[in-house]
Amino acid sequence: MKNETVENKNSYLSFKLGNETFAIAVQKVLEVLEIQKITKVPKTPEHIKGVINFRGEILPVIDTRTKFNLPVIEDTTRTVIIVIDVKLNNKSMVLGAIADSVQDVIEIPESTILAVPELGNNYNHNFLIGMFKIKNKFIMILDIDKLFSGEELNLTKN
Amino acid sequence: MENLKERFIEDAFDLIAKLENDLLELDKNREEKSLIEQVFRVMHTLKGVSGMYGFDNVGELTHHLETVYDFIREGRLLITDEIINITFTSIDHIKYLLQDEKNNELSNLQKQSEILQKIVNIISEIEENIKTYKSLKQQTPSLKNTETTRTYYISFKPDSDILERGINALALFEELNILGQTVILPYSNKIPDCQNIEPEKCYLYWDVYLATKSEESLIEEVFIFVQDERQIKKISAENLFELPNFLDEIEPFTRKEENIDEAKINLFIQRISKEKNAIIEKKQTQITSENLEHKIQSIRVSSEKLDVLLNLVSEFITSQAELSLIAEQLENNRLTAVAENLEKLSRQLRENAFSICLIPISEMLVRFQRLVRDLSAELKKEINFVTEGAETELDKTMIDSLADPLMHILRNSIDHGIEFPEIREQKGKPRKGKIIFKAFYSGANVYIQVSDDGSGINLQKVRSTAIRKGFISQDAQLTDKDLITLTFTPGFSTADNISEVSGRGVGMDVVKRKIAEIRGEVTIDTIKDTGTTISIKLPLTLSIVDALWVKIDTSHFLIPLGVVDFCSEIKHNDLKLISNNRIAIEGQLFPFVYLRKEFQIKANLPETERCVIIKYEDIKVALIVDIVIGEHQAVLKPIGEIFNYQDIISGASILGDGDLALVLDTNRLIKNFKNKSAIFK
Numbered sequence: 001m002k003n004e005t006v007e008n009k010n011s012y013l014s015f016k017l018g019n020e021t022f023a024i025a026v027q028k029v030l031e032v033l034e035i036q037k038i039t040k041v042p043k044t045p046e047h048i049k050g051v052i053n054f055r056g057e058i059l060p061v062i063d064t065r066t067k068f069n070l071p072v073i074e075d076t077t078r079t080v081i082i083v084i085d086v087k088l089n090n091k092s093m094v095l096g097a098i099a100d101s102v103q104d105v106i107e108i109p110e111s112t113i114l115a116v117p118e119l120g121n122n123y124n125h126n127f128l129i130g131m132f133k134i135k136n137k138f139i140m141i142l143d144i145d146k147l148f149s150g151e152e153l154n155l156t157k158n
Numbered sequence: 159m160e161n162l163k164e165r166f167i168e169d170a171f172d173l174i175a176k177l178e179n180d181l182l183e184l185d186k187n188r189e190e191k192s193l194i195e196q197v198f199r200v201m202h203t204l205k206g207v208s209g210m211y212g213f214d215n216v217g218e219l220t221h222h223l224e225t226v227y228d229f230i231r232e233g234r235l236l237i238t239d240e241i242i243n244i245t246f247t248s249i250d251h252i253k254y255l256l257q258d259e260k261n262n263e264l265s266n267l268q269k270q271s272e273i274l275q276k277i278v279n280i281i282s283e284i285e286e287n288i289k290t291y292k293s294l295k296q297q298t299p300s301l302k303n304t305e306t307t308r309t310y311y312i313s314f315k316p317d318s319d320i321l322e323r324g325i326n327a328l329a330l331f332e333e334l335n336i337l338g339q340t341v342i343l344p345y346s347n348k349i350p351d352c353q354n355i356e357p358e359k360c361y362l363y364w365d366v367y368l369a370t371k372s373e374e375s376l377i378e379e380v381f382i383f384v385q386d387e388r389q390i391k392k393i394s395a396e397n398l399f400e401l402p403n404f405l406d407e408i409e410p411f412t413r414k415e416e417n418i419d420e421a422k423i424n425l426f427i428q429r430i431s432k433e434k435n436a437i438i439e440k441k442q443t444q445i446t447s448e449n450l451e452h453k454i455q456s457i458r459v460s461s462e463k464l465d466v467l468l469n470l471v472s473e474f475i476t477s478q479a480e481l482s483l484i485a486e487q488l489e490n491n492r493l494t495a496v497a498e499n500l501e502k503l504s505r506q507l508r509e510n511a512f513s514i515c516l517i518p519i520s521e522m523l524v525r526f527q528r529l530v531r532d533l534s535a536e537l538k539k540e541i542n543f544v545t546e547g548a549e550t551e552l553d554k555t556m557i558d559s560l561a562d563p564l565m566h567i568l569r570n571s572i573d574h575g576i577e578f579p580e581i582r583e584q585k586g587k588p589r590k591g592k593i594i595f596k597a598f599y600s601g602a603n604v605y606i607q608v609s610d611d612g613s614g615i616n617l618q619k620v621r622s623t624a625i626r627k628g629f630i631s632q633d634a635q636l637t638d639k640d641l642i643t644l645t646f647t648p649g650f651s652t653a654d655n656i657s658e659v660s661g662r663g664v665g666m667d668v669v670k671r672k673i674a675e676i677r678g679e680v681t682i683d684t685i686k687d688t689g690t691t692i693s694i695k696l697p698l699t700l701s702i703v704d705a706l707w708v709k710i711d712t713s714h715f716l717i718p719l720g721v722v723d724f725c726s727e728i729k730h731n732d733l734k735l736i737s738n739n740r741i742a743i744e745g746q747l748f749p750f751v752y753l754r755k756e757f758q759i760k761a762n763l764p765e766t767e768r769c770v771i772i773k774y775e776d777i778k779v780a781l782i783v784d785i786v787i788g789e790h791q792a793v794l795k796p797i798g799e800i801f802n803y804q805d806i807i808s809g810a811s812i813l814g815d816g817d818l819a820l821v822l823d824t825n826r827l828i829k830n831f832k833n834k835s836a837i838f839k
Contacts, residue, residue, distance in 0.1 A: 039713065039714075041820060042756070042802055042807070043652065043756075043757070044804070045725070052818070053816055053818055056476070058795045058810045059798070060797065060798040060800050060801065091799075093798070126208070150798075
């Protein structure tokens with residue numbers, strides 16, 4: 001049992017947004033859902049797509065593509081909603097994040113995580129734990145607690 | 159064991175809550191015997207039970223208080239301010255003690271000895287008086303007889319020659335009469351007919367029932383010369399004459415002129431005893447059933463069980479909505495009938511289940527009354543505290559959240575609002591200030607108002623304090639309403655001295671926030687020298703709401719029925735012909751909010767739209783939607799913390815087909831719209 005948890009810590013789920021590949025810690029992933037009808041909530045910022053009925057509870061859904069200023073492509077059969085558990089102010093918050101497709105569960109030992117260079121990329125590097133190189137491609141490892149933290153989401157009233 | 163202890167503490171707090179109430183009453187009616195009795199009984203109960211669970215300090219305190227109140231109820235002591243105050247202090251201290259499990263908080267121990275000393279002083283004063291009282295009493299000994307009365311049956315069958323022996327039966331009976339109460343039944347059936355009577359002979363015999371405290375030997379003495387002709391039998395250790403129908407029971411025996419023999423007596427006694435026991439039992443069961451009835455009226459339920467119940471009810475309603483939808487689609491008469499019935503039942507179930515979680519506001523009132531009493535005494539102000547609508551019910555969570563804000567509001571009233579008696583007299587007001595606490599329902603809301611007839615909020619002072627603290631500039635133009643709004647700013651306080659009571663500047667902003675947390679609103683109305691009224695408006699909506707289901711394009715929305723007045727139609731083209739930003743519906747003009755524009759929904763614009771006229775504050779506003787579908791029991795689900803920044807959507811509900819509908823908070827919606835567009839006015 002102990003081995004499993006040690007391994008889990010290094011397990012990451014990789015997914016694609018457009019042409020880019022990202023990864024988040026498996027421990028943070030609760031479920032992966034097929035894309036479904038999202039109920040739009042009026043007067044909300046662009047990147048908050050709306051809410052869905054998640055087994056009788058209301059799940060807010062974020063469009064991660066918009067959040068990263070990536071072009072939003074049409075939903076395909078591979079588009080998914082990844083249900084994640086975000087730590088917000090010491091409380092657990094469950095969200096859905098849209099991805100164009102999921103790839104794999106990969107092992108990324110801590111020692112192999114590379115620092116993100118400050119220049120030369122579109123994404124705010126505060127949201128990334130680091131990068132991982134696999135087969136000549138780079139995977140951005142997301143720090144979703146930071147990514148969806150209060151300042152970003154709890155927009156003040158205008 | 160731990161559970162028992164917890165139960166005890168809960169019960170003790172309940173007892174103390176009632177006690178505080180009674181004490182407040184007693185303070186105003188110091189002669190009221192029933193209240194004194196109640197206070198005494200609570201002290202007695204607490205004393206008895208607290209020892210069992212290790213709360214010796216509580217036991218000690220209540221023991222002495224019980225002594226004091228015993229004296230009071232015997233009439234040997236009159237209730238004074240000192241006694242009421244020390245009782246209140248003791249109650250507060252007991253509350254601490256009950257929570258101080260290990261009984262080692264120093265401050266508690268110190269307080270304990272202080273309070274105890276004061277009570278003991280009161281008692282020793284009384285005992286001094288009692289000593290003199292007792293010595294007076296001893297001069298007149300009482301005639302109290304502690305012996306019990308027993309009932310005897312005496313059968314006296316003298317020989318016929320008793321008269322020759324010189325025994326006068328009547329004299330015997332007179333002697334018996336001295337011993338106690340008698341019923342003497344003569345039997346004449348042995349008297350022969352006239353031809354055969356010998357006048358010197360006695361043919362009579364008697365049954366005697368005697369209730370006496372005297373020993374049996376004394377009875378025997380009466381019959382000492384006729385020992386063989388009498389039978390004395392003790393039939394009861396109690397006075398049977400006290401039984402209402404005892405004499406009726408005996409009557410048949412005399413009429414029948416039968417001999418009572420041993421067997422009959424036994425039967426008779428048995429019957430009488432049974433009846434007597436029956437009467438006693440009846441009385442006892444009456445007493446216990448009176449107590450029982452009182453208890454059965456309410457039971458304790460853990461709030462976890464309630465949460466489970468409410469969740470189940472919510473799930474049930476969601477499923478029922480699904481069923482109703484399917485029934486509609488299948489168009490099967492029998493199924494439709496059952497679905498409709500189920501809808502009715504689920505509505506009743508929901509109302510019932512949610513009302514279980516409602517608690518009357520009166521539960522909170524004791525601590526407010528205590529506050530008024532203690533604080534006005536401390537500040538030397540005279541205040542009358544009146545409550546209205548104490549039976550108004552609120553959800554328990556709301557009541558918990560309201561306690562602190564209301565305490566703060568009351569403190570402000572007492573501290574800053576109500577003037578000193580002398581000043582009030584100067585102003586021509588009655589010496590005693592008045593604070594009214596009012597709760598009532600209106601529309602889909604509960605209102606709680608705290609009004610005082612004090613000096614009102616000093617708006618000049620507010621202005622100068624705001625300038626001093628840098629909240630506004632010197633020459634800022636502010637209306638009275640703006641100045642009042644300023645008082646809600648964090649860190650604001652006009653008090654010159656920070657007293658323990660108020661003035662720390664952590665007041666009204668916290669109040670506002672806490673009330674906003676339960677989706678309520680606070681407003682202040684104030685008139686100089688007349689008084690101030692603080693109103694709190696709270697939503698009555700719990701988590702299941704009857705709502706009007708409407709649709710705009712493919713989006714579903716729900717409007718709580720409580721605010722809906724009526725619905726109508728409007729052609730889209732007519733909307734363009736609006737005048738003065740009012741639309742005409744059924745001959746009346748209404749301000750309106752075009753929701754498609756507000757929510758930026760552009761697709762599929764219909765030719766004819768619908769208006770839902772809703773109540774907003776004291777006016778009516780029309781909301782324009784595409785279609786009105788009908789009524790819907792909405793199980794309100796929270797939409798998630800990330801939506802906390804906005805307040806027009808108060809939740810979401812799952813429709814029968816699994817789609818989501820968003821619940822609109824129309825008050826906030828219209829308020830925001832108003833603020834943005836000055837034209838609304």
